[in-house]
Amino acid sequence: MRRVLLTQRKNEHAVPLRFQHRILDGLRRKVSNVSQLKNKDDKLIGQVPDNRGHFGIYGGKFVAETLMVPLQELQDAYDKYLDDPDFIAELDADLQNYVGRPSPLYLAEGWTRHLGGAQIYLKREDLNHTGAHKVNNTIGQALLAKRLGKTRIIAETGAGQHGVATATVAARLGLKCVIYMGAVDIARQAINVYRMKLLGAEVVSVESGSKTLKDALNEAMRDWVSNIDNTFYIIGTVAGPHPYPAMVRDFQAIIGREARQQIQQQAGRFPDALIACVGGGSNAIGLFYPFLDDKDVAIYGVEAAGDGLDSGRHAAPLCAGRPGVLHGNRTYLMEDDDGQIIETHSVSAGLDYPGVGPEHAWLKDIGRAEYVAIDDDEALQAFHDLTRIEGIIPALESSHALAYATKLAPTMDKEQIIIVNLSGRGDKDIHTVAALEGIEV
Amino acid sequence: MSRIKNCFDKLKTRNRKALIPYVTAGDSDPTVTVPLMHAMVNAGADIIELGVPFSDPMADGPVIQRAAERALEHHVSLRDVLTMVTEFRQQDSHTPVVLMGYLNPVEVMGYTVFAEAAAQAGVDGVLTVDLPPEEAETLVATLRSQQLDPIFLLAPTSDDERIKLICEAASGYVYYVAIKGVTGAGNLDVQAVADKLEQIRKHTDLPVGVGFGIKDAESAAAVAAVADAVVVGSALVQKVEQAAGQHDRINAEIAGLLMQMRAGI
Incomplete structure (x- = not known):
């Protein structure tokens, strides 16, 4: 798998200046803090972790x-x-x-029209055997x-x-x-x-x-x-x-490797942005990793804001936590002032975790990826919209990524492309959604 | 000279083994701990390991997990534990105290702030369960700068290379985990422990304590025959749980078990 990653082709497509500025600014701002990144042309793929498992100051x-x-x-x-x-x-x-790979990359035309901006492609991990990545x-x-x-x-x-x-x-x-x-x-x-x-x-x-x-x-x-x-x-x-x-990243990176090929075959170019939900972050890193050196591709990880970041009832350590040590690695955590891990909240059980993978912590600090948060209500709205407009019932986890796409797509041009990782299907969440609406199934 | 080294040196001249009880600070409530520490010293404890409660005690079995939960119901923090040690030191200036816990509360406080405050409070050693020597360089240096002993675990799975690495990073004593498992689990195999201690002593002159799986006077005596120190935790914490809220009964029952063990080793 490493061999495949090392032979990735160069990104040939020009990306609008506004994205380039954002990425370069991010790198300039953060680069001085991270010893491994000597200059902005350094390759990110294969750089971390070191042989002790460190992603910058994280991992271990x-x-x-x-x-x-x-x-x-x-x-x-x-x-x-x-x-x-x-x-x-x-x-x-x-x-x-057995799994049924490659999973399709699907242009969601109806939903793209509905949002009125960038074209949205869905990486259909929901179609894998067992229904998720x-x-x-x-x-x-x-x-x-x-x-x-x-x-x-x-x-x-x-x-x-x-x-x-x-x-x-x-x-x-x-x-x-x-x-x-x-x-x-x-x-x-x-x-x-x-x-x-x-x-x-x-x-x-x-x-x-x-x-x-x-x-x-x-x-x-x-x-x-x-x-x-x-x-x-x-x-x-x-x-x-x-x-x-x-x-786990290397096993999941097949998502991004396939998507990288599929988008070139289907659209003849690279995407402008990637979006995936982040709990521990395995579906996200799987999509992001093969694109890390395609510096014109903006990367967004979406955490669960639960009742809202200000409420304290959320599961967004990258957006609102701080670094600490839990479960064998140093990373961003949800913790109190005494260093005790605090309880998290999200409508989606799969995002309800107080930590996050150390590579995401590193990508945040070096500015290569941007981490945002979507609350329960926004995720539920996206769940319903995708179901009604595309006939695809997404997992509540994936619905967080979809909800961020509804914010990002309208700010972009119609020629631009977003890939959203549809990490799982929503059948498992039917009871949760029905209960929230007061319906007994 | 460190209080811990002093303690082991004295025991050696009297040909005695160290008895090291562990209790979780703030269990079953914060007022239990300091009187209990004194009671344990009176019952024959040579060194006290004081557990710092943590929300996610990954290396602990159910008994010590529940102790941490009881302490955290009272919001017992690392700073509170240091205050307890300060209070203990007002009446006891010679019994070494080792803090045993997980890294995150120390990370949040900051290594330097923690080490200074711990030294100030009268702590002698620090054992962070989830911090192997590979990740411990900075904390070890910071602890040493305050004359605190970094204590490390050795396990049945540790090979010669790791034993060497760990013994080089440690001072005071090293703590051999006698079973593959969590605290309070299983029965230990004394012959296997004896074989491993022989391997460990090829790499270090530090005293070797043995813990995990020591439940009563008999198992304590068996381990004391081969080790320099016997660490007992879950068996004591279980007594705290059974007598939760009754301070006198907690002190009496724990002192009773320690005296039996002391007599046996």
């Missing part, structure tokens, strides 16, 4: 000693198999024949687990999408599977809980702390440290200790 390995050697073994295995033609061939075949990563990590001779898979899950994607690949490979899920999330994602059980996974309800995704991650880590000899921990996002943020 902040775990108890027992996990340090297993993490090194994981990294060694990952480095080895990434250069192993048999492994890559098996991964590619699974992505094509999560499976791109679980397929890859499960193949690693098999190569390492592990017989038991564990994972954490928030909305249940990563849990389902993990249970799916475990079923297929005949591996025992245990999924940790916060008690609060189990209550609001009953369908996904049942899906995981149908797939043969054991779903463990996590009753500690805030009983949501962050606590499920704590519990999965505790399981891993207790069962490291036979267990492989499939982390579902680009967070956690090194090598997870880099490994």
Whole structure:
């Protein structure tokens, strides 16, 4: 996969000055703070993380000693198999024949007309097997687990999408599977809980702390440290200790690699902007990463503003948090003045997480990506609009990215192009949306 | 000389092993802690490990997780813990106190501010569970500048290379985690511990404490036969939980268990 990334073609298309100014200003403003970026022409792809897992000051390995050697073994295995033609061939075949890749890039003409600005293309990760981008990563990590001779898979899950994607690949490979899920999330994602059980996974309800995704991650880590000899921990996002943020990014980068080719085939040019929602940030980094050196492509990550950034009830660490250390890495966090992690809120369980992948923290600080926030009401409006205008029911997570497109597109010219990552389908959210409208399904 | 080194040197001349109890600061409420620290010293504790409550204690089992939750219900912060140590020092100037916790509260306070305040309060050592030596360079230097001992964990999975790295970064003592797991879990295999300690001692002259899985006088005695110090946490914290809110009962039950352990080691 790295080889493909290293041979990307140069961006041949000129982009309006207004975007160029924004990007260059951003880089000039931030560049002095970041040692790795010596000048604005430095390539970003392949630059981070360093061999200790650092993305600038972010990332790293902040775990108890027992996990340090297993993490090194994981990294060694990952480095080895990434250069192993048999492994890559098996991964590619699974992505094509089991997941259904490549996923389409779809020009949403009706919605583009409705918004009256830039053309909007949707990267259809919702059409993957299991209904979201999560499976791109679980397929890859499960193949690693098999190569390492592990017989038991564990994972954490928030909305249940990563849990389902993990249970799916475990079923297929005949591996025992245990999924940790916060008690609060189990209550609001009953369908996904049942899906995981149908797939043969054991779903463990996590009753500690805030009983949501962050606590499920704590519990999965505790399981891993207790069962490291036979267990492989499939982390579902680009967070956690090194090598997870880099490994999950590399497995998800297929989204951006495909989109980069597809947009050139369909539109004959590169996009002007990319938009993706950011919880932990795996679908976003998957789309963004292959475009990082296409400096004329503006990049927007959309966090969950919940009830609004001013309300304090949100899940937007990049927009309204500050750096700290949680779950094995240094990154932006939602925390109080004593350094305790605070509870987050979002209508979408998949974005309801107090941290964010360290590479996003780094991209924010160097100014290569801009992070914005969309509140619950705006996301719900986008959910309904896309459903009615395009006949596509998006996940509430993805609806945050769509909602930002409704703000950005009208400020751009009709010749310009935005790619929005439609990271998952919304079937799992039907009950949540209906309940908000007072409808019993 | 550091209070911790002094403590181990004295024990050595008397051919005694150190008993190191752990309790979470502010559990079951903030007024419990300082009297409990004194009670533990009276019952035979040589060094006290004081847990700093954190919202996401990833390396801890359910017993210590719940202790942190009880303390956080009272909003016990790192600054509050330092205040407790200051208060403890008014009556006890010789028993070493080690803070054990997670990195984020220290990050938020700032390394320098924390180290100065900890030294001022009378803290002797700092163990940040989720900070391996690879990431600890700055904090270790900052702690040392205030004569605080950085304490590090060693695990069954640590190989020779890592043992060397960790022992070079540590001072005071090193803490061997006897089981692959979280605090309070499982039963330890004393022979396996003895083998690992032999491997560790090839790399360091620092005293080696052993913890995780020590539940009673018997397991404490077995570990003390091979280690320089016995660390007991969850077994004590469980007693705090059972007697939550009853200060005298907490002190009595914990002192009772420590005295049994002291007699056995």
